[in-house]
Amino acid sequence: VTLASKLTNPQQPQPRVTCSIPFQPVGDHCIFADYLISGSWEEVREVCVQMKGDLVGFQDANTLADLVQFLKQNDIDTASYWTGANDREAEGLWRWASDQSLVHMNTPLWGDLTTEGQEPMGGKDEDGAAILLEDYYFMHDLNCNESLPLICEKPAEPNTLNTSQEVEQHNRVQDPIQCSERYVDIGGRCLFVNSPSDGTWDEMKAFCELLNGRLAKVDDANLLGAIFDYLLAHDKTEQHIYIGGSDIMEEGKWVWLDGTSITMGTPFWGNEEMEGQEPMGYTIQNCLVLSNGDYFLFHDFGCDNEIGAICEEV
Structure with a gap:
């Protein structure tokens, strides 16, 4: 093992847990x-x-x-x-x-x-x-x-997780949920994969709303993995799929339909032939898709392209 005389001491603002030095x-x-x-x-x-x-x-x-x-x-x-x-x-x-x-x-x-x-x-x-x-x-x-x-x-020091964190951890292993007609439990969310299909982002947004839903908010990396597994198992991998994110309101500011920020970088966003990590489309690609050419990681995409979508029950 190669050891250096000076170890890094990175700082993390607003810690959620208590750790013993040097952790x-x-x-x-x-x-x-x-x-x-x-x-x-x-x-x-x-x-x-x-x-x-x-x-x-x-x-x-x-x-x-x-x-x-x-x-x-x-x-x-x-x-x-x-x-x-x-x-x-x-x-x-x-x-x-x-x-x-x-x-x-x-x-x-x-x-x-x-x-x-x-x-x-x-x-x-x-x-x-x-x-x-x-x-x-x-x-x-x-x-x-x-x-x-x-x-x-x-492991974090005992008794340092707050109540909201404990609830969040519990929810990751929750029992199967009951979903309405069309929707199925994928990763603890009620989702409907409308693919293959052919609608613009706005059209698919309206379609999901007709089903008492919205374009899916994929804000959890485990959920993204569950969606990938579902698409693979159900032979729904032939096209890109719209989900509910965009930077339509402000270029470069990616948000979900409810206005919350989209996590950037790994493990959500893919890359374009090693030219750089997505999003790479700037002002001409303002809607979020799961890319079938990149293992259904996030890519920005032109909003007028006609493809399928994932709806989430609300």
Whole structure:
């Protein structure tokens, strides 16, 4: 393991949890990230274990969104980092090191750098997963002997989650919900996937309203993963699909129909042939779609294109 004499000490404003030094609060988690401590997957994991933690896991995919923002805000978004995801015990069966739970495959965690498909692509020679700088911190499988920096995670101090956070965590594992006709439970929301179809964004907005709904608000990374799984399982992958976000009112200010801000960056937004992370369409592409050419990650799109949509019951 390569150790530097000075460790980073990133600061996170308005912490939601209490963490013991040197861990810092990132969302609901306690994180220690240092691009100056590097080694193989096993070596850096041992460092994390000695710190009473483990390599970071994204059992809740929203943790990746929080972490990427944390890296950027603290100017340590300059390297790829090992995560706890691995298939060392059984090829193709990816688990988190910290609790041995299964890793959610495909969108929203895993990226791609080629036209060959979505990661993991390395086969038996690449048994550890890193968040890759070159792919905006989406996950990729790599050879475990590669030397990369670490991100460790440990549980927050007892009794530091507030009531709203506890309710939020409970809701992520809630029982199936009852949905009206046409709508089905996808990731804890009542959604109707109207695809393939052919309407503009405004037309699909009106269509959803006729069904006592609205264009879907996909504000949770786990929900995005559940939608991807549903589209794949039900053979609804042939076209882009409108959802309820736009920057129509103010260029570059992406909001949902209820006016709340859309989370930018990974793991929600995809990229356009490695030219940059979406949104890339500027003033000519003002409506939000799930892109069938990019594993149904977010892309901006022309609002007059006629495609399908996802409605959400309200």
